[in-house]
Amino acid sequence: xxxxxxxxxxxxxxxxxxxxxxxxxxxxxxxxxxxxxxxxxxxxxxxxxxxxxxxxxxxxxxxxxxxxxxxxxxxxxxxxxxxxxxxxxxxxxxxxxxxxxxxxxxxxxxxxxxxxxxxxxxxxxxxxxxxxxxxxxxxxxxxxxxxxxxxxxxxxxxxxxxxxxxxxxxxxxxxxx
Amino acid sequence: xxxxxxxxxxxxxxxxxxxxxxxxxxxxxxxxxxxxxxxxxxxxxxxxxxxxxxxxxxxxxxxxxxxxxxxxxxxxxxxxxxxxxxxxxxxxxxxxxxxxxxxxxxxxxxx
Numbered sequence: 361x362x363x364x365x366x367x368x369x370x371x372x373x374x375x376x377x378x379x380x381x382x383x384x385x386x387x388x389x390x391x392x393x394x395x396x397x398x399x400x401x402x403x404x405x406x407x408x409x410x411x412x413x414x415x416x417x418x419x420x421x422x423x424x425x426x427x428x429x430x431x432x433x434x435x436x437x438x439x440x441x442x443x444x445x446x447x448x449x450x451x452x453x454x455x456x457x458x459x460x461x462x463x464x465x466x467x468x469x470x471x472x473x474x475x476x477x478x479x480x481x482x483x484x485x486x487x488x489x490x491x492x493x494x495x496x497x498x499x500x501x502x503x504x505x506x507x508x509x510x511x512x513x514x515x516x517x518x519x520x521x522x523x524x525x526x527x528x529x530x531x532x533x534x535x536x537x
Numbered sequence: 538x539x540x541x542x543x544x545x546x547x548x549x550x551x552x553x554x555x556x557x558x559x560x561x562x563x564x565x566x567x568x569x570x571x572x573x574x575x576x577x578x579x580x581x582x583x584x585x586x587x588x589x590x591x592x593x594x595x596x597x598x599x600x601x602x603x604x605x606x607x608x609x610x611x612x613x614x615x616x617x618x619x620x621x622x623x624x625x626x627x628x629x630x631x632x633x634x635x636x637x638x639x640x641x642x643x644x645x646x647x648x
Contacts, residue, residue, distance in 0.1 A: 371544045375552045382556050382579055386563035391571045398575050401556075405582055408549070412593045417585075417607050424614055429578070429621045436625045437571055440632045445639070451566045452641050458565025462558050469554040473547060483547050483594070498602040499611070511608050518615045525619030532626030535633070 371411060377404040389446050391437045395430060402426045416496040549590035556583035568639040570631070574624050581617045585610045 381401035388394045402425045409418035452458075475482055503511050556579055563576025592606025632638055 368544050371548065375548075378552065379555055379559075382559040385575055385579060386559055386567060386572065388572075391569060391575075394572050394575055398578060401579070402582065405586060408552075408586065409589055411544075412549070412589050413596075414589050414592065414607050414610075417589055417610050420611060420614055421585075424618065425578075425582075429618055432621055432625060433571065433575065436628060439629060440571075440638055442638075445569055445637075448568070448639065450568060452568050455566040458562060461565060462562045465561060466554070466558050469558070473550060473554070481547065483545075483550060495604070495607075498604050499607055501602070502604060502608050511612075514612065518612055521619050522615065525622045529622040529626035532623065533629040 374404045374407045389450055391442050392434070395433050395437060399426050399430050414495065416499050546590050546594045549586055553583040553587040568641055570628050570638050570640050573640060574621065578617060581613055585613050588613065
């Protein structure tokens with residue numbers, strides 16, 4: 361049994377960063393500020409992935425999410441004019457209903473997470489002290505290996521999905537085809 | 538105090554739930570389409586955090602190479618990339634036609 365990769369302090373630090381970043385994403389007027397807050401949230405989440413012994417997912421999170429998708433977002437924010445959007449009303453007329461619906465969903469989450477069966481919660485103390493393994497190789501074996509690679513077909517379908525998305529994005533964004 | 542000092546799966550699930558709720562509030566209340574799309578990214582990331590935490594839990598039961606949750610998280614990231622590309626393409630087309638980025642002004646299909 362190896363000790364955990366980091367102390368609980370880091371979990372609470374990263375969790376607080378994520379929550380503050382998330383609140384800033386949904387409250388800022390300027391879309392660029394929202395994007396910056398979202399990047400902060402994504403990077404903190406990559407840190408949590410490292411705490412969960414998932415270095416490959418953490419790398420993918422930083423390279424693809426913070427580096428790829430968010431740059432795409434920033435490009436589009438630059439393409440559309442944000443000056444006018446900043447001066448307008450930021451929340452729609454149904455905001456009260458939205459908050460109530462989210463509160464109901466939150467109540468559902470709390471109810472599920474505090475449910476006890478035979479005196480134990482549904483998600484008990486996982487044995488979270490499992491040591492570091494060959495994470496990237498194991499993921500590659502699941503994705504590509506002939507014997508254990510049960511996600512090979514799903515991987516191919518994912519590439520098809522990306523192709524469709526590329527064509528779709530070009531068709532949508534192009535002025536005249 | 539013991540719950541504070543020992544990070545379990547439930548800690549990650551609660552954090553994921555909080556992020557999910559923030560994303561839901563953003564989707565339901567904001568008018569700016571860009572921020573609605575970012576809120577969807579928040580939701581997807583909350584799900585990813587849950588998946589990786591469950592993967593960790595599953596590893597404790599089935600051995601170190603039971604990484605199905607992490608594989609799923611990678612597929613979700615792929616989906617998020619596709620969704621962001623198509624969504625932002627639609628946004629550009631919408632902005633070109635209506636000169637606005639507010640979702641409540643999208644009413645062409647409204648009866």
